[in-house]
Amino acid sequence: MNARVFSVFARRICVFSKHLLQNRHCSQGRRTTAIEDEIKEILDDDEGFENVRKQISNYGWSLENRNVFVVQPRVKYGPERFAFDRDYLLQETIALIETLPNWKVCGFSVVPTIGLKKKALFGSGNLEKLRAEIFNSNCNTVVLSTDLLTAMQQSFLEECLAVPVCDRYSIVLQIFKDHAKTKEAKLQVALAEIPYIRSKLRDLHIKSSTSDNPLINAVGGSKEKLYDDRKKILRDREGFIRKCLDKLSSQREINKEQRIRLEIPSVAIVGYTNAGKTSLIKNITNDARLEPQDYLFATLDVTAHMARLPQGQKTLLLDTVGFISNIPIELVHAFNSTLNDVVASDLIVHVYDVSHPNVEEQRKTVMNTLKSIGVSEKLMSSIVEVGNKIDLVESEKLSEKEHFYISAKKSTNIFSLKEEMERRLYVNTNRFMRTLRVLNGGELYQWLWSNITLASITADAEDSNFAVVEAYFTEASFAKFLKLANKKVG
Numbered sequence: 001m002n003a004r005v006f007s008v009f010a011r012r013i014c015v016f017s018k019h020l021l022q023n024r025h026c027s028q029g030r031r032t033t034a035i036e037d038e039i040k041e042i043l044d045d046d047e048g049f050e051n052v053r054k055q056i057s058n059y060g061w062s063l064e065n066r067n068v069f070v071v072q073p074r075v076k077y078g079p080e081r082f083a084f085d086r087d088y089l090l091q092e093t094i095a096l097i098e099t100l101p102n103w104k105v106c107g108f109s110v111v112p113t114i115g116l117k118k119k120a121l122f123g124s125g126n127l128e129k130l131r132a133e134i135f136n137s138n139c140n141t142v143v144l145s146t147d148l149l150t151a152m153q154q155s156f157l158e159e160c161l162a163v164p165v166c167d168r169y170s171i172v173l174q175i176f177k178d179h180a181k182t183k184e185a186k187l188q189v190a191l192a193e194i195p196y197i198r199s200k201l202r203d204l205h206i207k208s209s210t211s212d213n214p215l216i217n218a219v220g221g222s223k224e225k226l227y228d229d230r231k232k233i234l235r236d237r238e239g240f241i242r243k244c245l246d247k248l249s250s251q252r253e254i255n256k257e258q259r260i261r262l263e264i265p266s267v268a269i270v271g272y273t274n275a276g277k278t279s280l281i282k283n284i285t286n287d288a289r290l291e292p293q294d295y296l297f298a299t300l301d302v303t304a305h306m307a308r309l310p311q312g313q314k315t316l317l318l319d320t321v322g323f324i325s326n327i328p329i330e331l332v333h334a335f336n337s338t339l340n341d342v343v344a345s346d347l348i349v350h351v352y353d354v355s356h357p358n359v360e361e362q363r364k365t366v367m368n369t370l371k372s373i374g375v376s377e378k379l380m381s382s383i384v385e386v387g388n389k390i391d392l393v394e395s396e397k398l399s400e401k402e403h404f405y406i407s408a409k410k411s412t413n414i415f416s417l418k419e420e421m422e423r424r425l426y427v428n429t430n431r432f433m434r435t436l437r438v439l440n441g442g443e444l445y446q447w448l449w450s451n452i453t454l455a456s457i458t459a460d461a462e463d464s465n466f467a468v469v470e471a472y473f474t475e476a477s478f479a480k481f482l483k484l485a486n487k488k489v490g
Helices: 003-043 047-056 086-097 124-136 151-161 168-179 183-207 214-218 224-261 277-285 329-333 336-343 359-372 377-381 414-428 443-451 475-489
Strands: 066-075 103-113 141-144 266-271 303-308 314-319 347-353 384-388 432-439 453-459 466-473
Touching (some): 047 183, 066 124, 086 103, 086 168, 141 151, 141 168, 168 329, 183 336, 224 336, 277 384, 277 414, 329 359, 347 377, 359 377, 384 414, 432 443, 443 466, 466 475
Parallel strands (some): 066 141, 266 314
Antiparallel strands (some): 432 466, 453 466
């Protein structure tokens, strides 16, 4: 092939490659547009679902001014009496409510009850006292500091107290709605509300025996067909949401495969909401784009941030959604598509607020949640426990010897934490050290410098033209090095 013919052939190959890339991009663009159209259709809400949601639930008021009275049930008898710290739960519920814009807590009361399963929840005397307290405090909404009210409990309390009543689940849902920014986060919030609405609908159908019940009439009657129609609306919506989330997850899998090929390990930063996870990541990465927020559930999307640890190991830090106690597990599982990044990570760093009065309860909640989403025993046993905000407590309270105590805000003890993260990453990813003698500045030296974490580089004592390198390898990267070294010898 002469030079002229080769030149023409090469140009044709370039033109063909250009058209191929353009067609691929157009195809990807069409797929992306189709997914976005499906997501828009879901998030805009069809009329049937919107009617069911409005008639079943009372959340969705974040744009209105709400003066809230919080009621904390105190179970008098049985195992539920010791199920949780009611003072802690009350304070956390207040914090959740005040996370919502235009919502203000103007009163609260701890009210005794025989059990949380009772339709009335409280006796007639306590209900009378509550109604008077609510009236005197000028509150227009009541929040029960319990995870989930049945539809009959909610209806009964609203009739007795003459104001809208909601539970923690609905408050958390509304916070999620307000804070969700990406399409994936919005889809996961939409998925999380379906079990909530379904439980109310099922409860109304089971517990109501006649179609004369006004609450049943409000959602379309008690006949089996009407109930089935509403179940189908929820089932169809759930299917569409999961389908879209699967499509979005496919892109996440592509990114994960690329990271695995590049042998970049990932570290999931987990913890109770508002424990300081984002602040820690910002401190480690020096990423000015990160803006930690001092309120609950500031992060709803898993975001990835590249970092380099003390010996040069590149790693991806994953900022995750915060956990919280006393909410149904269905709400957590709605975020499985992003929480799967935690399950698939190479190391977990658990950040907790050491200054919080209920720090032990928060730590237990996080550990139980990690187990519930399927984190392996290997990952659970290698978790790095990090007590944050030590600038807010006395040093005597920092008693756990195996934990790392830091202040992400003041950069205290960050370097030693990074060293431990790197050490545990080497163990979890089966990296091993090899000491090598290579030509200084040669091809092998340059390859090691570009592709491998180097613990140390020193001049060879016998020949300064060579360097002694201590390097961390995976099995795959060491095989690549040996192949390159053998090629050089050959």
